[in-house]
Amino acid sequence: MAFKIKLVIGAALALAACNQNEPAHVDxxxxxxxxxxxxxxxxxxxxxxxxxxxxxxxTDDAAVANPRERLISGKEAIQQATAGLASDPNLKVSFRANRVDVAPSGDLGYTRGxxxxxQTNSATKLPESSQGYYLTVWKKQGGDWKVVEDFVTPGVPLPVVSSSTLVQ
Structure with a gap:
């Protein structure tokens, strides 16, 4: 037990020593x-x-969760899914964040809205509309923001603020 405590204290001191340099300011x-x-x-x-x-x-290892569908993960599966979605003649999508945050490190953030x-219902072949919420986790890669996790769930609409570009 004493060894574990010493190990934890040693690790904490090592991390503290690493953090002595002032991190770069992230806007x-x-x-x-x-x-x-x-x-x-x-x-x-x-x-x-x-x-x-x-x-x-x-990102190449991203995951997408849409209502009533299996989790889509990985570059190839996402490319197939987005190609199929883009080919839908009834496709109309509009979304806007009502909450955005970025980690102090500046390399991870999220949007929620x-x-x-x-889109065309695969069973009826008729246009079908849905609305709800999303949570997207963004990761900075090569100087650009990429989606690493994208989760969508149906729900009733919230009041839209006047500055939103959400199309109704």
Missing amino acids: TEAAKQQLLAREDAWNKAYASRDGAALAAIY QYLMT
Whole structure:
């Protein structure tokens, strides 16, 4: 037991010594605006039904969870899913964050908001609309923000603030 305590204290001291250098200042407010700009580009990719642009938003090891569907993970599966989605003639997607945060390190952030979506129902072949919420985790890679986790759930709409670009 004493050995474990010494080990924990030693590890804590080693970490403290590593953190003596002052970390570089990260402008998290600017990073939040970058995430919103990435969401705007994502909305444009949906509007133009650009499957390649939709897939390019994700990291190679990303995961996507949509209602009533299996978890999609990995570059190839996401490319297939976004290509299929982009080919839907009834596709209309609009979303906007109502909460954005970025870690003090500046390399991880998230957006949370609501979405509206119309797509073709695979069983009925008719357009079907849904609305709800999403939570997207972003990771900075190579100087650009990429989606590493994207989770969507149906739900009733929240009041939309006047500054939102959410299309109703």
